[in-house]
Amino acid sequence: MDLSSRFDRIEELIVRDERCAFTLASLVIVCTIFANLSEVQSPVIGAITFFFYFSINGVFLGHAFFEKETAFFRRTFGFLLLIMLLSFVGWLAVVIYNLDVIRLTLVLLMVATLSSLLNRRVKSKNAT
Secondary structure (H helix, E strand, O other): OOHHHHHHHHHHHHHHOHHHHHHHHHHHHHHHHHHHHHHHOOHHHHHHHHHHHHHHHHHHHHHHHOOOOOHHHHHHHHHHHHHHHHHHHHHHHHHHOOOOHHHHHHHHHHHHHHHHHHHHHHHHHHHO
16 A cells, blocks of 8 residues: 555545544644643654644645645645634734733634534535
């Protein structure tokens, strides 16, 4: 089995999100990021949680907005859209009030929830 087919199978698992497993995993990752930023401050934990957060939510957004594109462009545009969403919501938090650890966690939670809801909306629209 080659690497691209593994990525396609993983992407399919994330997009299906049966029983909200990946949505819950994304929210647990945000809690882990919060704990790491406030107490542990480990770069290794930060890098691992960053990778999984971006993988899950980038695939959600890629599927929601770029469903008809090829897998490479869907993932790439999903990751870029995730970066733009994080930047915009983070900018709002900075404008409204200072961005600290708690507000950064809220930004991550809002974007993760939005990504999951958009994925569910597109999935339910295609099912009917």
